[in-house]
Amino acid sequence: MPGRLGRPGPHACPLLARRRGAAGAHQRPRAPRRDRTGAHVTRGRAEVAEPFPDTAEIQDGRLRTLGGIAVEELAERFGTPLWLVDRATLEGRMRAYREAFAAQEAVLGATTTVVYAAKALCVRGVLELADDCGLWVDCASGGELATARAAGIDPRRIVLHGNNKSVAELRDAVDAGVGRIVIDSLSELARLEGIAEAAGRVVPCHLRVTPGVDAHTHEFVATGHDDTKFGLTLSLGLAHEGAARLVASRWLDLVGVHCHVGSDILRLDPYHAAADVMVRFLAEVRATHGAEVGELNLGGGLGISAVPGDVPPELPTYAADLTAAVAEAADAHGLTARPHLFVEPGRSIAGPAGVTLYRVGTIKELPGLSTYVAVDGGMSDNPRYPLYQAPHTFAPAGAVARDGTPRPVTVVGKHCETGDVLGEGVSLPSDLAEGDLLAVAATGAYNHAMASNYNRLPRPAMVLVGEGWAVELVRRETVEDLLAREPSLRDARPPVPRP
Ligand SMILES: Cc1ncc(COP(=O)(O)O)c(C=O)c1O
Numbered sequence: 001m002p003g004r005l006g007r008p009g010p011h012a013c014p015l016l017a018r019r020r021g022a023a024g025a026h027q028r029p030r031a032p033r034r035d036r037t038g039a040h041v042t043r044g045r046a047e048v049a050e051p052f053p054d055t056a057e058i059q060d061g062r063l064r065t066l067g068g069i070a071v072e073e074l075a076e077r078f079g080t081p082l083w084l085v086d087r088a089t090l091e092g093r094m095r096a097y098r099e100a101f102a103a104q105e106a107v108l109g110a111t112t113t114v115v116y117a118a119k120a121l122c123v124r125g126v127l128e129l130a131d132d133c134g135l136w137v138d139c140a141s142g143g144e145l146a147t148a149r150a151a152g153i154d155p156r157r158i159v160l161h162g163n164n165k166s167v168a169e170l171r172d173a174v175d176a177g178v179g180r181i182v183i184d185s186l187s188e189l190a191r192l193e194g195i196a197e198a199a200g201r202v203v204p205c206h207l208r209v210t211p212g213v214d215a216h217t218h219e220f221v222a223t224g225h226d227d228t229k230f231g232l233t234l235s236l237g238l239a240h241e242g243a244a245r246l247v248a249s250r251w252l253d254l255v256g257v258h259c260h261v262g263s264d265i266l267r268l269d270p271y272h273a274a275a276d277v278m279v280r281f282l283a284e285v286r287a288t289h290g291a292e293v294g295e296l297n298l299g300g301g302l303g304i305s306a307v308p309g310d311v312p313p314e315l316p317t318y319a320a321d322l323t324a325a326v327a328e329a330a331d332a333h334g335l336t337a338r339p340h341l342f343v344e345p346g347r348s349i350a351g352p353a354g355v356t357l358y359r360v361g362t363i364k365e366l367p368g369l370s371t372y373v374a375v376d377g378g379m380s381d382n383p384r385y386p387l388y389q390a391p392h393t394f395a396p397a398g399a400v401a402r403d404g405t406p407r408p409v410t411v412v413g414k415h416c417e418t419g420d421v422l423g424e425g426v427s428l429p430s431d432l433a434e435g436d437l438l439a440v441a442a443t444g445a446y447n448h449a450m451a452s453n454y455n456r457l458p459r460p461a462m463v464l465v466g467e468g469w470a471v472e473l474v475r476r477e478t479v480e481d482l483l484a485r486e487p488s489l490r491d492a493r494p495p496v497p498r499p
């Protein structure tokens with residue numbers, strides 16, 4: 001399926017192809033795809049509403065309100081670009097996850113834990129909501145851990161990840177009494193053991209196993225195959241070695257095993273494969289080392305509908321399917337007790353709740369070539385098209401009617417970079433005008449989280465909306481914020497030596 005973040009082939013993205021030189025530096029880039037015309041944008045409510053959050057009011061293809069507030073008002077009050085988060089959708093997804101897995105516990109014969117993967121959208125208020133909805137929090141760095149602590153998350157409900165955790169990060173996690181530290185390598189295992197011993201604390205650990213599963217997703221977000229920086233490769237014997245060392249350790253307690261096969265996955269079969277491999281591993285650990293390891297974390301990775309054609313499994317289906325696969329594998333591999341199941345969703349919680357609101361600036365027509373619609377943000381607030389050629393759904397926003405014949409345009413940002421593209425072949429009304437608002441759906445995950453200050457653009461504000469009110473989750477950054485971190489060399493004493 002071209003265009004979605006779904007294994008587009010080694011070099012389907014012209015930008016990537018050029019960057020890697022695979023298509024030849026002088027080769028003409030492939031023509032922009034026209035298959036994601038976004039014609040749905042002008043076709044009416046049912047189609048356009050799908051990737052937009054639950055409370056989005058769409059009229060004649062235009063986003064009019066979100067959370068009961070007119071988008072013009074939001075733009076006026078908070079400025080653009082603006083990240084909007086629909087509270088009903090966000091909380092709805094959090095609760096739906098918890099309920100979907102709780103509903104399967106009887107069938108599974110074990111308890112379940114839903115861990116929100118903070119990397120998708122790591123903002124204090126969002127973590128507070130996750131906590132209120134009964135989710136644990138997965139942190140992938142000291143910064144995420146500090147944010148979770150600031151959000152008041154009970155450290156025992158935090159899972160710490162990372163393929164290269166620093167000694168300071170490990171130490172902080174041990175001192176805080178983090179619920180599970182996921183061991184990613186044999187060297188980390190040794191490092192953590194020393195830290196635990198020095199602290200005099202037994203640390204509950206999960207062992208991250210690389211199960212050799214193909215997740216059918218973009219190669220940049222696939223993590224389950226053997227040749228990856230993440231985890232202990234099962235096929236090379238590293239996972240067994242890790243288990244052996246943990247079982248022998250006085251300071252590290254092997255309470256579970258973990259895998260995460262990739263991100264933005266729309267199919268269930270990679271999860272079946274992962275469940276089978278991981279449950280077999282649990283059985284082997286018991287047989288080889290005599291250790292009953294009771295927890296199984298199958299990671300996150302469930303995809304979302306970023307464009308109408310992308311249809312992820314419903315959460316109850318996903319939960320039922322995953323637990324059935326674990327139960328089946330447990331029986332097949334002779335596990336005495338069903339494992340306590342953890343899942344770690346990020347994108348499928350935060351993604352659908354987000355909308356980015358831009359103001360259209362220059363519209364540039366190149367007859368016979370392209371029409372460029374430039375917005376006031378770009379790859380600094382959403383690098384996902386340049387990185388993965390990830391498709392998005394665009395819609396004009398606001399009350400002003402724009403009903404000109406739809407035509408394909410390239411939506412670009414304002415950065416000094418040809419690759420600063422948000423979408424190609426995007427169908428927008430021909431009378432879209434400079435100064436109009438433009439909305440992009442499903443930007444709740446991995447947009448704010450991956451934002452930069454390229455070209456010194458301050459990062460946008462993020463606003464939570466619901467039931468007619470709006471509250472800032474993140475205030476807009478200012479250039480003064482950026483300058484505040486940069487002392488002038490002119491003030492330096494002694495002065496900088498001249499060559
Ligand atoms: C270990 C781990 N858990 C959970 C996630 C969350 O993934 P997603 O946002 O695709 O659900 C990731 C990111 O891919 C991850 O690396």
Ligand SMILES: N[C@@H](CCCC[NH3+])C(=O)O
Pocket residue numbers: 005119221263264384445446450
């Ligand atoms: N940053 C990726 C997802 C990475 C998932 C985290 N391991 C994206 O935007 O799709």
